[in-house]
Amino acid sequence: MDTAHVESADGGWNWLYKVGGIAALIIAVCIPIQIIVYMAWPPPTTVMGYFTLFQNNKLLGLLDLDLLIVTDTTLGIPVLLGLYVALKRANPSFMAIALALGLVATVSYFASNTSFNMLALSDQYAAATTEAQRSTALAAGQATLAIYNGTAIHINPIFSKATAYLGILANVIAFGLYVPTIGIFISIFSVLFLEAWYILIARKFSQLSRQVQTA
Secondary structure, eight states: OGGGGOOOOOOOGHHHHHHHHHHHHHHHHHHHHHHHHHHSSOOOHHHHHHHHHHHHHHHHHHTTTTHHHHHHHHHHHHHHHHHHHTTTTTTTTHHHHHHHHHHHHHHHHHHHHHHHHHHHHHHHEEEEEEEHHHHHHHHHHHHHHHHHHHHHOOOOHHHSHHHHHHHHHHHHHHHHGGGGTTTTHHHHHHHHHHHHHHHHHHHHHHHHHHHHHOO
């Protein structure tokens, strides 16, 4: 992106660039950790599988239900805000739309993530003393899993051209999740591009922060 279009003169945005850069780096660190967790301990496919996992290891259960992605999504808020401020001069209308869509995607993800709900239902199932109580917990778990696997989770959200292309390519490849059998492997491949994208974003925010300080 042409530096003439980058909002860097107003010192009031210095801390946003710093926080956005740090957030992007933390996300870049979380991505490979989440991949390792998925590969080493694949998420269960049934409610009982999750209940058993939670009863054996609560942290692992939360990680398999995207606890780190919840962290990434939260940290993505200052990244989105930093991108808007840095690029709003280039095209205020498009950047406002992009920011709005990114925040909607963030809210949608929070609504679809059910990790702590499933943990509570697992505890409820373990504490149940009658078959009716266990059946109720299982039914609620099935509904929770359906929400988790629903489309809301897939509604998720540019400086140099390389940065923009990496972000676009990562999200396009992520749609490979819907390919039968191999979809999960295709979608995991997409996060490699996201990893590079967040590193580039963090580097650019750091540069912008230094520009603001010296302006």
